[in-house]
Amino acid sequence: MAFFAAALFAFSLPAHAQTPDWMIAEKLDAAKAEGVVTVYSSVNEGEALPVWKIFEEATGVKVQFVRGSDVAINSRIAIEGRAAQKSWDIVVTTSVSQNPPQLLTQFDLPEAKNLLPIAVSKDHRWYGHSINYNAPSYNTKLVDKSDLPTSFEDFATRTKWRGRVAIDGTDTQWLAGIFQFYGEEKARRIVGDLVRGLDPVIADGHLALARQVAAGEYALTLNNFINLTYSVQMNGGPTDVFALDPVSAHVAMVGMSAFAPHPNAALLAANFAIGRDAQQHSATFGRLPVRADVTPNPPDALTRITGKTIVPTLFGPEDDRKWKKLFDELLRGR
Numbered sequence: 001m002a003f004f005a006a007a008l009f010a011f012s013l014p015a016h017a018q019t020p021d022w023m024i025a026e027k028l029d030a031a032k033a034e035g036v037v038t039v040y041s042s043v044n045e046g047e048a049l050p051v052w053k054i055f056e057e058a059t060g061v062k063v064q065f066v067r068g069s070d071v072a073i074n075s076r077i078a079i080e081g082r083a084a085q086k087s088w089d090i091v092v093t094t095s096v097s098q099n100p101p102q103l104l105t106q107f108d109l110p111e112a113k114n115l116l117p118i119a120v121s122k123d124h125r126w127y128g129h130s131i132n133y134n135a136p137s138y139n140t141k142l143v144d145k146s147d148l149p150t151s152f153e154d155f156a157t158r159t160k161w162r163g164r165v166a167i168d169g170t171d172t173q174w175l176a177g178i179f180q181f182y183g184e185e186k187a188r189r190i191v192g193d194l195v196r197g198l199d200p201v202i203a204d205g206h207l208a209l210a211r212q213v214a215a216g217e218y219a220l221t222l223n224n225f226i227n228l229t230y231s232v233q234m235n236g237g238p239t240d241v242f243a244l245d246p247v248s249a250h251v252a253m254v255g256m257s258a259f260a261p262h263p264n265a266a267l268l269a270a271n272f273a274i275g276r277d278a279q280q281h282s283a284t285f286g287r288l289p290v291r292a293d294v295t296p297n298p299p300d301a302l303t304r305i306t307g308k309t310i311v312p313t314l315f316g317p318e319d320d321r322k323w324k325k326l327f328d329e330l331l332r333g334r
Contacts (some may be wrong), residue, residue: 020058022111022275023268030264031061037265038064040073041092048092051281055272061265070095077103086259089266092273096126096253098317105258109271118312119251119274119290127274128251130287133305134174135243137229138220139213148242152178155222155244156193166201167222167331168209172323174223175330177248177311191330194222202332214239226305230298231286241304246311251290 019025031037041048045067052063068076070093080087081103096104104125112120112127119128136155138148149155167174179187194200200222203209210228212218214237226241233239254273260266272278279289283297296302315323 020275020277022272022277023058024110024271027264027268028059031059031262031268034061034262034265036062036064037090037262037269038066038088039090039092039269040066040068040077040088042068042070042073042094043092047282047285051278054277054281055269058272059265059268061268063269074099081259084259086257086261088257089260089262090257090270090273091255092129092252094132094250094252095315095320096255097121098315098320099255100317101125103258104255105260107256107267107270109267109274111271111275114276114291114293115274116290116292118249121253126253126255127270128290129254129273129279130252130282131290132173132225132227132250132252133288133302133310134171134177134223134248134250135226135229135241135305135308136221137210137213137224137226137239137241139216139218140238140240142216142219145240145242149244152190152194152244156190156197159197161219162197162199163201164219165198165222166203166209166212166218166220168206168224169202169204169327169332170324171223172320172327173250173313173315174248175327176313176315176319176323177246180248180311180313181246181309188330195331198222200331210239211237227286227288227301230301234298243305243308245309247305247308248311248313250313250315252287 039052048065052065056063073091073093074095077091077099081100106124108124109127115128119131149158178191182190201218203212206225207228209221209224210232213221214232229239229241254270256266256270276291276293279291279294283289283294286297288296288301
């Protein structure tokens with residue numbers, strides 16, 4: 001997308017004449033001696049490699065970057081864990097918490113003090129580097145802003161949009177947020193009413209869905225990641241977010257292997273990944289930061305959901321399977 005390309009060139013790599021804030025000075029010599037750090041990540045190479053270049057230049061440690069989907073990376077970590085392989089150092093995905101805890105070490109990072117509370121795990125097995133907020137979106141040419149629903153219960157009554165509303169088929173975090181906010185009985189009723197009233201299309205891919213709404217293929221979504229809607233909007237697409245309670249939120253995380261072959265380099269890399277330099281870079285690609293000292297893109301991204309109830313959703317190893325089964329039951333089983 002043009003916005004992403006422009007963002008890449010707009011981002012200026014910081015000059016590290018001075019020691020960067022994220023550097024752990026007492027670990028640097030040991031990390032240099034290890035020489036390399038292996039990063040498993042679901043972030044695409046076009047976004048990730050330039051930021052890891054900053055780390056390489058500042059530390060002299062080479063980054064071996066392995067990219068895959070969250071599912072593929074979790075599977076690989078599980079297989080390598082069973083074989084007791086020391087093959088990776090840190091992992092950067094939205095599903096780090098779904099890995100078996102015995103494969104993730106407990107660790108402390110100096111830069112964690114600058115993170116929002118939602119971005120620090122209670123057991124210190126992961127830290128946030130960005131966050132996804134979930135909210136409905138709409139095509140501003142097809143739907144008048146004054147006609148937007150004010151709640152999910154209200155949304156379910158808008159049968160004139162039946163068949164013109166979509167939701168991504170993996171939006172289990174959204175569903176978990178609905179249940180957490182309303183309680184099981186009321187949540188089942190509301191989701192059932194949404195399905196009966198709107199007959200939502202099950203779409204494939206959040207970015208594709210944001211583009212489809214802007215193109216007019218769908219008039220609205222039950223949910224999407226707000227940063228993707230904003231990105232399409234900043235590219236000129238006629239689309240916007242309209243937040244409803246609850247706004248479920250889940251953190252993209254950085255975890256460290258319990259069997260890291262390069263533990264000092266891993267600690268440095270993890271602290272870098274949650275640091276200001278890395279999150280500023282991610283913000284140019286539309287990711288929403290979990291640090292107050294990094295301005296989101298667009299700058300008013302978070303003020304647009306001010307006043308809504310933010311419901312953090314955190315999945316453990318078995319939760320995704322549980323919520324996928326319920327999602328399929330409620331939204332696909334019609």
